[in-house]
Amino acid sequence: MDVRNEMLKLIRNRRDGFSLEQPFYVDPDFYKVDLDLIWYRDWLFVGHNCEINKPGSFLTVQVGDYPVVVVRGRDGEIRAFHNSCRHRGSRVCTADRGTTARLVCPYHQWTYDLDGKLIFASQMADDFRKEDFGLKPVACESVGGYIFICLAGEPADFAPFRAMMEPYFAPHSLVDAKIAHESTIIEKGNWKLVWENNRECYHCAGNHPELCETFPEAPTVTGVNGIEDDPELLEHWARCEADGLPSRFRIDDAGQYRATRAPLLPHAVSYTMTGKRAVQRNLSDRVSTDRIGTLMLYHYPTTWNHVLGDHAVTFRVLPVSATETAVTTKWLVHKDAVEGVDYDLQNLIHVWTLTNDEDRRIVEENAFGIKSPAYEPGPYSDLHEGGVMQFVDWYARFLEPRLVQGERPALRSVA
Numbered sequence: 001m002d003v004r005n006e007m008l009k010l011i012r013n014r015r016d017g018f019s020l021e022q023p024f025y026v027d028p029d030f031y032k033v034d035l036d037l038i039w040y041r042d043w044l045f046v047g048h049n050c051e052i053n054k055p056g057s058f059l060t061v062q063v064g065d066y067p068v069v070v071v072r073g074r075d076g077e078i079r080a081f082h083n084s085c086r087h088r089g090s091r092v093c094t095a096d097r098g099t100t101a102r103l104v105c106p107y108h109q110w111t112y113d114l115d116g117k118l119i120f121a122s123q124m125a126d127d128f129r130k131e132d133f134g135l136k137p138v139a140c141e142s143v144g145g146y147i148f149i150c151l152a153g154e155p156a157d158f159a160p161f162r163a164m165m166e167p168y169f170a171p172h173s174l175v176d177a178k179i180a181h182e183s184t185i186i187e188k189g190n191w192k193l194v195w196e197n198n199r200e201c202y203h204c205a206g207n208h209p210e211l212c213e214t215f216p217e218a219p220t221v222t223g224v225n226g227i228e229d230d231p232e233l234l235e236h237w238a239r240c241e242a243d244g245l246p247s248r249f250r251i252d253d254a255g256q257y258r259a260t261r262a263p264l265l266p267h268a269v270s271y272t273m274t275g276k277r278a279v280q281r282n283l284s285d286r287v288s289t290d291r292i293g294t295l296m297l298y299h300y301p302t303t304w305n306h307v308l309g310d311h312a313v314t315f316r317v318l319p320v321s322a323t324e325t326a327v328t329t330k331w332l333v334h335k336d337a338v339e340g341v342d343y344d345l346q347n348l349i350h351v352w353t354l355t356n357d358e359d360r361r362i363v364e365e366n367a368f369g370i371k372s373p374a375y376e377p378g379p380y381s382d383l384h385e386g387g388v389m390q391f392v393d394w395y396a397r398f399l400e401p402r403l404v405q406g407e408r409p410a411l412r413s414v415a
Protein backbone atom coordinates (compact mmCIF):
# COMPACT_ATOMS: atom_id res chain seq x y z
CA MET A 1 0.00 0.00 0.00
CA ASP A 2 1.15 3.51 -0.78
CA VAL A 3 2.78 5.03 2.29
CA ARG A 4 0.43 8.01 2.40
CA ASN A 5 -2.60 5.74 2.38
CA GLU A 6 -1.02 3.65 5.10
CA MET A 7 -0.43 6.74 7.23
CA LEU A 8 -3.94 7.98 6.61
CA LYS A 9 -5.41 4.64 7.60
CA LEU A 10 -3.40 4.53 10.82
CA ILE A 11 -4.28 8.12 11.69
CA ARG A 12 -7.96 7.55 11.09
CA ASN A 13 -7.97 4.32 13.09
CA ARG A 14 -5.78 5.54 15.90
CA ARG A 15 -7.03 5.08 19.40
CA ASP A 16 -7.75 8.38 21.13
CA GLY A 17 -5.45 9.06 24.05
CA PHE A 18 -2.91 6.45 22.95
CA SER A 19 0.58 6.83 21.51
CA LEU A 20 1.05 6.41 17.76
CA GLU A 21 1.67 3.19 15.89
CA GLN A 22 5.29 2.09 15.51
CA PRO A 23 5.98 3.26 11.93
CA PHE A 24 5.32 6.91 12.86
CA TYR A 25 8.40 6.71 15.06
CA VAL A 26 10.74 4.49 13.05
CA ASP A 27 9.80 4.14 9.37
CA PRO A 28 11.95 6.10 6.88
CA ASP A 29 9.03 6.36 4.43
CA PHE A 30 6.75 7.83 7.12
CA TYR A 31 9.58 10.20 8.00
CA LYS A 32 9.81 11.33 4.39
CA VAL A 33 6.10 12.16 4.44
CA ASP A 34 6.60 14.13 7.67
CA LEU A 35 9.28 16.11 5.86
CA ASP A 36 7.15 16.71 2.77
CA LEU A 37 3.92 17.60 4.53
CA ILE A 38 5.14 19.35 7.69
CA TRP A 39 8.78 20.35 7.59
CA TYR A 40 8.84 21.50 3.98
CA ARG A 41 5.54 23.32 4.31
CA ASP A 42 5.38 25.08 7.62
CA TRP A 43 7.11 27.92 9.44
CA LEU A 44 10.26 26.79 11.22
CA PHE A 45 12.28 28.58 13.87
CA VAL A 46 15.92 28.72 12.79
CA GLY A 47 17.72 31.22 15.03
CA HIS A 48 17.69 34.63 16.69
CA ASN A 49 18.04 38.10 15.21
CA CYS A 50 20.82 38.85 17.68
CA GLU A 51 22.93 36.02 16.25
CA ILE A 52 23.23 37.84 12.95
CA ASN A 53 23.26 41.42 14.18
CA LYS A 54 25.65 42.93 11.60
CA PRO A 55 25.28 43.31 7.83
CA GLY A 56 26.79 40.19 6.29
CA SER A 57 26.28 38.03 9.38
CA PHE A 58 24.78 34.71 8.39
CA LEU A 59 23.78 31.37 9.82
CA THR A 60 23.06 28.16 7.98
CA VAL A 61 20.57 25.44 8.74
CA GLN A 62 19.71 22.08 7.25
CA VAL A 63 16.03 21.12 7.02
CA GLY A 64 15.76 17.59 5.65
CA ASP A 65 17.34 17.84 2.18
CA TYR A 66 17.28 21.65 2.10
CA PRO A 67 20.37 23.63 3.10
CA VAL A 68 19.34 27.20 3.85
CA VAL A 69 21.36 30.33 4.60
CA VAL A 70 19.89 33.20 6.62
CA VAL A 71 21.76 36.46 6.17
CA ARG A 72 21.43 40.08 7.25
CA GLY A 73 21.68 42.52 4.35
CA ARG A 74 23.38 45.88 4.22
CA ASP A 75 19.92 47.40 4.67
CA GLY A 76 19.54 45.51 7.97
CA GLU A 77 16.90 43.15 6.54
CA ILE A 78 17.14 39.47 7.36
CA ARG A 79 16.64 37.24 4.33
CA ALA A 80 16.83 33.52 3.72
CA PHE A 81 18.00 31.71 0.59
CA HIS A 82 18.38 28.17 -0.62
CA ASN A 83 22.04 27.50 0.05
CA SER A 84 22.57 25.92 -3.34
CA CYS A 85 24.58 27.68 -6.02
CA ARG A 86 22.74 28.57 -9.23
CA HIS A 87 25.78 27.42 -11.23
CA ARG A 88 26.01 23.69 -10.53
CA GLY A 89 24.40 23.50 -7.14
CA SER A 90 27.28 23.50 -4.69
CA ARG A 91 26.57 24.67 -1.17
CA VAL A 92 27.53 28.33 -1.12
CA CYS A 93 27.95 28.89 2.64
CA THR A 94 29.58 25.91 4.28
CA ALA A 95 30.09 27.30 7.79
CA ASP A 96 27.43 27.12 10.52
CA ARG A 97 27.72 30.88 10.87
CA GLY A 98 29.98 33.77 9.98
CA THR A 99 30.19 37.27 8.59
CA THR A 100 30.96 38.01 4.97
CA ALA A 101 30.80 40.92 2.53
CA ARG A 102 29.43 38.67 -0.23
CA LEU A 103 28.28 35.07 -0.50
CA VAL A 104 30.98 33.38 -2.58
CA CYS A 105 30.52 29.84 -3.81
CA PRO A 106 33.67 27.86 -3.02
CA TYR A 107 33.45 25.81 -6.24
CA HIS A 108 33.90 28.37 -9.05
CA GLN A 109 33.53 31.58 -7.07
CA TRP A 110 30.18 32.69 -8.35
CA THR A 111 29.52 35.61 -6.05
CA TYR A 112 26.17 36.72 -4.66
CA ASP A 113 25.35 39.96 -2.91
CA LEU A 114 23.77 39.79 0.53
CA ASP A 115 20.34 40.19 -1.07
CA GLY A 116 20.90 37.04 -3.16
CA LYS A 117 21.63 38.75 -6.50
CA LEU A 118 24.39 37.18 -8.57
CA ILE A 119 27.02 39.87 -9.05
CA PHE A 120 30.01 37.93 -10.39
CA ALA A 121 30.41 34.81 -12.53
CA SER A 122 33.66 34.65 -14.46
CA GLN A 123 34.02 33.72 -18.11
CA MET A 124 30.44 32.86 -18.89
CA ALA A 125 29.01 33.34 -22.39
CA ASP A 126 28.39 36.87 -23.65
CA ASP A 127 24.64 36.45 -23.45
CA PHE A 128 24.72 35.10 -19.88
CA ARG A 129 22.24 37.07 -17.78
CA LYS A 130 23.35 37.29 -14.15
CA GLU A 131 19.94 38.58 -13.17
CA ASP A 132 18.45 35.17 -14.03
CA PHE A 133 20.65 33.31 -11.56
CA GLY A 134 20.23 34.87 -8.14
CA LEU A 135 19.98 32.63 -5.10
CA LYS A 136 16.46 31.30 -4.70
CA PRO A 137 14.70 33.04 -1.82
CA VAL A 138 13.12 31.22 1.11
CA ALA A 139 10.26 32.90 2.99
CA CYS A 140 11.61 34.53 6.13
CA GLU A 141 9.94 36.40 8.98
CA SER A 142 11.09 37.53 12.35
CA VAL A 143 9.15 38.28 15.51
CA GLY A 144 10.17 38.98 19.08
CA GLY A 145 13.83 38.19 18.34
CA TYR A 146 13.05 34.88 16.61
CA ILE A 147 13.70 34.16 12.92
CA PHE A 148 11.39 31.76 11.14
CA ILE A 149 11.65 30.40 7.60
CA CYS A 150 9.19 28.52 5.43
CA LEU A 151 10.22 26.37 2.48
CA ALA A 152 6.76 26.28 0.91
CA GLY A 153 6.14 28.13 -2.32
CA GLU A 154 3.05 29.65 -0.77
CA PRO A 155 3.72 29.95 2.95
CA ALA A 156 0.92 29.97 5.47
CA ASP A 157 0.04 33.39 6.83
CA PHE A 158 2.59 34.29 9.52
CA ALA A 159 0.53 37.21 10.84
CA PRO A 160 -1.63 35.32 13.38
CA PHE A 161 1.44 33.88 15.10
CA ARG A 162 3.13 37.26 15.08
CA ALA A 163 0.05 38.90 16.58
CA MET A 164 -0.11 36.39 19.40
CA MET A 165 3.57 36.04 20.16
CA GLU A 166 4.87 39.59 19.91
CA PRO A 167 3.17 41.16 22.96
CA TYR A 168 4.47 38.34 25.18
CA PHE A 169 8.05 38.57 23.93
CA ALA A 170 8.60 42.24 23.10
CA PRO A 171 9.19 43.30 26.75
CA HIS A 172 12.01 40.77 27.07
CA SER A 173 14.14 42.42 24.36
CA LEU A 174 15.43 39.17 22.91
CA VAL A 175 15.93 40.95 19.63
CA ASP A 176 18.79 42.80 21.31
CA ALA A 177 20.21 40.08 23.56
CA LYS A 178 23.34 38.00 23.15
CA ILE A 179 23.93 34.27 23.03
CA ALA A 180 26.00 33.32 26.06
CA HIS A 181 26.19 29.68 25.05
CA GLU A 182 24.85 27.26 22.48
CA SER A 183 24.79 23.47 22.33
CA THR A 184 23.51 20.95 19.82
CA ILE A 185 22.87 17.37 20.75
CA ILE A 186 21.65 14.54 18.56
CA GLU A 187 18.96 12.46 20.19
CA LYS A 188 18.55 9.00 18.68
CA GLY A 189 14.79 9.17 18.40
CA ASN A 190 12.15 10.42 15.98
CA TRP A 191 11.36 14.14 16.25
CA LYS A 192 7.87 13.35 17.57
CA LEU A 193 9.35 11.47 20.52
CA VAL A 194 11.42 14.54 21.36
CA TRP A 195 8.22 16.57 21.35
CA GLU A 196 6.17 14.05 23.28
CA ASN A 197 8.81 14.04 25.96
CA ASN A 198 8.84 17.82 26.07
CA ARG A 199 5.10 18.12 26.43
CA GLU A 200 4.80 16.44 29.82
CA CYS A 201 6.51 16.59 33.17
CA TYR A 202 5.21 13.17 34.24
CA HIS A 203 8.82 12.06 33.81
CA CYS A 204 10.39 14.99 35.66
CA ALA A 205 10.42 13.73 39.25
CA GLY A 206 12.08 10.48 38.20
CA ASN A 207 14.60 11.95 35.77
CA HIS A 208 15.33 15.63 36.31
CA PRO A 209 16.69 16.22 39.84
CA GLU A 210 18.31 19.50 38.78
CA LEU A 211 15.30 20.98 36.98
CA CYS A 212 12.98 19.92 39.80
CA GLU A 213 14.88 22.24 42.16
CA THR A 214 13.07 25.15 40.50
CA PHE A 215 10.49 24.03 37.92
CA PRO A 216 7.05 22.98 39.13
CA GLU A 217 5.86 19.58 37.94
CA ALA A 218 2.22 20.70 37.92
CA PRO A 219 0.45 19.38 34.82
CA THR A 220 -1.24 22.76 34.46
CA VAL A 221 2.19 24.29 33.81
CA THR A 222 3.29 21.88 31.08
CA GLY A 223 -0.05 20.84 29.64
CA VAL A 224 -3.13 22.49 28.25
CA ASN A 225 -5.90 21.30 30.60
CA GLY A 226 -7.25 22.76 33.84
CA ILE A 227 -5.10 25.83 33.46
CA GLU A 228 -7.83 28.38 34.13
CA ASP A 229 -8.64 26.57 37.40
CA ASP A 230 -5.17 26.71 38.91
CA PRO A 231 -5.23 29.52 41.52
CA GLU A 232 -1.46 29.78 41.58
CA LEU A 233 -1.35 30.42 37.84
CA LEU A 234 -4.21 32.90 38.00
CA GLU A 235 -2.47 34.84 40.75
CA HIS A 236 0.83 34.78 38.83
CA TRP A 237 -0.79 36.05 35.64
CA ALA A 238 -2.63 38.83 37.47
CA ARG A 239 0.57 40.01 39.16
CA CYS A 240 2.70 39.90 36.01
CA GLU A 241 0.04 41.52 33.85
CA ALA A 242 -0.30 44.32 36.40
CA ASP A 243 3.40 44.88 35.72
CA GLY A 244 2.73 45.10 31.99
CA LEU A 245 3.79 41.56 31.07
CA PRO A 246 1.21 39.59 29.06
CA SER A 247 1.00 36.23 30.78
CA ARG A 248 -2.32 34.44 30.36
CA PHE A 249 -2.37 31.09 28.59
CA ARG A 250 -3.11 31.52 24.90
CA ILE A 251 -3.20 28.87 22.22
CA ASP A 252 -4.14 29.16 18.56
CA ASP A 253 -7.18 27.35 17.21
CA ALA A 254 -5.13 24.66 15.50
CA GLY A 255 -3.07 24.08 18.64
CA GLN A 256 0.22 24.71 16.85
CA TYR A 257 1.53 27.42 19.18
CA ARG A 258 0.95 28.48 22.74
CA ALA A 259 2.32 31.11 25.10
CA THR A 260 1.90 31.29 28.87
CA ARG A 261 3.83 32.51 31.86
CA ALA A 262 4.17 30.12 34.79
CA PRO A 263 5.63 30.63 38.23
CA LEU A 264 8.72 28.72 39.26
CA LEU A 265 8.83 27.14 42.71
CA PRO A 266 8.28 29.77 45.43
CA HIS A 267 11.95 30.26 46.32
CA ALA A 268 13.20 30.37 42.73
CA VAL A 269 13.72 33.11 40.15
CA SER A 270 15.96 31.22 37.73
CA TYR A 271 17.04 27.76 36.56
CA THR A 272 19.95 27.28 38.92
CA MET A 273 20.55 24.69 41.62
CA THR A 274 19.76 27.26 44.32
CA GLY A 275 16.96 29.00 42.46
CA LYS A 276 18.88 32.26 42.67
CA ARG A 277 19.48 34.29 39.54
CA ALA A 278 22.28 33.07 37.26
CA VAL A 279 22.88 36.47 35.70
CA GLN A 280 23.13 39.59 37.84
CA ARG A 281 22.01 41.84 35.02
CA ASN A 282 18.37 41.54 33.95
CA LEU A 283 17.79 40.08 30.49
CA SER A 284 15.76 43.13 29.52
CA ASP A 285 16.03 46.74 30.63
CA ARG A 286 12.25 46.85 30.27
CA VAL A 287 11.55 44.16 32.90
CA SER A 288 12.62 44.97 36.41
CA THR A 289 10.19 42.77 38.32
CA ASP A 290 12.00 39.79 39.77
CA ARG A 291 9.38 37.12 40.24
CA ILE A 292 8.11 36.71 36.71
CA GLY A 293 8.62 32.93 36.56
CA THR A 294 9.06 31.56 33.05
CA LEU A 295 7.42 32.70 29.84
CA MET A 296 6.91 29.53 27.86
CA LEU A 297 6.32 29.37 24.14
CA TYR A 298 6.03 26.40 21.92
CA HIS A 299 5.58 26.43 18.18
CA TYR A 300 5.29 23.03 16.50
CA PRO A 301 7.37 21.53 15.04
CA THR A 302 10.55 23.48 15.87
CA THR A 303 10.69 25.29 19.16
CA TRP A 304 9.95 25.49 22.87
CA ASN A 305 11.25 28.25 25.10
CA HIS A 306 11.69 29.58 28.61
CA VAL A 307 12.16 33.31 29.18
CA LEU A 308 13.12 34.27 32.73
CA GLY A 309 13.99 37.59 34.33
CA ASP A 310 17.75 37.08 34.09
CA HIS A 311 18.11 34.92 30.98
CA ALA A 312 16.26 32.92 28.35
CA VAL A 313 16.74 29.35 27.18
CA THR A 314 15.52 28.57 23.69
CA PHE A 315 15.31 25.24 21.95
CA ARG A 316 15.26 24.30 18.27
CA VAL A 317 14.24 20.88 17.05
CA LEU A 318 15.35 19.71 13.60
CA PRO A 319 14.88 16.23 12.21
CA VAL A 320 17.98 14.41 11.01
CA SER A 321 16.49 11.04 10.06
CA ALA A 322 13.54 8.85 11.05
CA THR A 323 15.38 7.99 14.23
CA GLU A 324 17.62 11.01 14.91
CA THR A 325 16.78 14.55 15.95
CA ALA A 326 19.04 17.55 16.53
CA VAL A 327 18.15 19.69 19.56
CA THR A 328 19.91 23.05 19.72
CA THR A 329 19.78 24.99 22.98
CA LYS A 330 20.74 28.64 23.33
CA TRP A 331 21.18 30.63 26.52
CA LEU A 332 20.46 34.33 25.98
CA VAL A 333 21.51 37.12 28.33
CA HIS A 334 21.53 40.92 28.23
CA LYS A 335 23.84 42.09 25.43
CA ASP A 336 26.04 43.94 27.93
CA ALA A 337 26.21 41.12 30.49
CA VAL A 338 29.82 40.06 30.94
CA GLU A 339 30.86 36.47 31.51
CA GLY A 340 32.83 36.13 34.74
CA VAL A 341 31.39 39.40 36.02
CA ASP A 342 27.63 39.23 35.62
CA TYR A 343 27.41 35.46 35.28
CA ASP A 344 29.37 32.30 35.67
CA LEU A 345 28.85 30.32 32.47
CA GLN A 346 28.88 26.89 34.10
CA ASN A 347 26.32 28.02 36.64
CA LEU A 348 24.16 29.50 33.87
CA ILE A 349 24.09 26.38 31.70
CA HIS A 350 24.31 23.68 34.38
CA VAL A 351 20.64 22.81 34.86
CA TRP A 352 19.59 22.65 31.22
CA THR A 353 22.78 20.96 30.05
CA LEU A 354 22.06 18.11 32.45
CA THR A 355 18.33 18.21 31.78
CA ASN A 356 18.94 17.97 28.03
CA ASP A 357 21.18 14.99 28.51
CA GLU A 358 18.60 13.33 30.75
CA ASP A 359 15.93 13.98 28.13
CA ARG A 360 18.21 12.58 25.41
CA ARG A 361 18.59 9.37 27.37
CA ILE A 362 14.82 9.15 27.96
CA VAL A 363 14.03 9.72 24.29
CA GLU A 364 16.63 7.17 23.19
CA GLU A 365 15.26 4.53 25.57
CA ASN A 366 11.76 5.30 24.37
CA ALA A 367 12.90 4.93 20.74
CA PHE A 368 14.70 1.71 21.55
CA GLY A 369 11.62 0.13 23.09
CA ILE A 370 9.33 1.30 20.31
CA LYS A 371 11.51 -0.57 17.77
CA SER A 372 10.49 -3.81 19.42
CA PRO A 373 8.03 -5.90 17.39
CA ALA A 374 6.19 -6.25 20.69
CA TYR A 375 5.48 -2.49 20.90
CA GLU A 376 1.90 -1.37 20.67
CA PRO A 377 0.45 2.08 21.34
CA GLY A 378 -0.04 2.71 25.05
CA PRO A 379 -2.38 5.00 27.01
CA TYR A 380 -1.39 8.52 28.00
CA SER A 381 -2.14 9.72 31.52
CA ASP A 382 -5.17 12.02 31.49
CA LEU A 383 -3.76 13.95 34.41
CA HIS A 384 -0.15 14.37 33.34
CA GLU A 385 -0.01 13.86 29.59
CA GLY A 386 -2.68 16.24 28.31
CA GLY A 387 0.10 18.15 26.56
CA VAL A 388 1.32 15.01 24.79
CA MET A 389 -2.19 14.18 23.64
CA GLN A 390 -2.52 17.73 22.40
CA PHE A 391 0.71 17.40 20.41
CA VAL A 392 -0.27 14.06 18.88
CA ASP A 393 -3.76 15.39 18.09
CA TRP A 394 -2.20 18.42 16.42
CA TYR A 395 0.06 16.15 14.38
CA ALA A 396 -2.79 13.92 13.28
CA ARG A 397 -5.13 16.81 12.50
CA PHE A 398 -2.40 18.69 10.64
CA LEU A 399 -1.44 15.69 8.56
CA GLU A 400 -4.79 14.15 7.73
CA PRO A 401 -6.08 16.67 5.18
CA ARG A 402 -2.66 16.76 3.54
CA LEU A 403 -2.64 13.00 3.20
CA VAL A 404 -5.98 12.83 1.48
CA GLN A 405 -5.06 12.17 -2.11
CA GLY A 406 -6.03 14.90 -4.51
CA GLU A 407 -6.95 17.21 -1.66
CA ARG A 408 -4.64 20.14 -1.29
CA PRO A 409 -6.10 22.38 1.40
CA ALA A 410 -5.22 26.06 1.42
CA LEU A 411 -2.44 26.29 4.00
CA ARG A 412 -3.76 29.58 5.24
CA SER A 413 -6.85 27.91 6.63
CA VAL A 414 -5.11 25.26 8.66
CA ALA A 415 -1.67 26.42 9.79
Ligand code: FES
Pocket residue numbers: 085086087088089090105106107108109110
Ligand atom coordinates in the same frame (compact mmCIF):
# COMPACT_ATOMS: atom_id res chain seq x y z
S1 FES B 1 28.78 25.44 -8.29
FE1 FES B 1 28.92 27.40 -7.42
S2 FES B 1 30.30 28.45 -8.66
FE2 FES B 1 30.16 26.53 -9.58
Ligand SMILES: [Fe+2]
Pocket residue numbers: 197198203204208358359
Ligand atom coordinates in the same frame (compact mmCIF):
# COMPACT_ATOMS: atom_id res chain seq x y z
FE1 LIG C 1 12.41 16.23 30.39
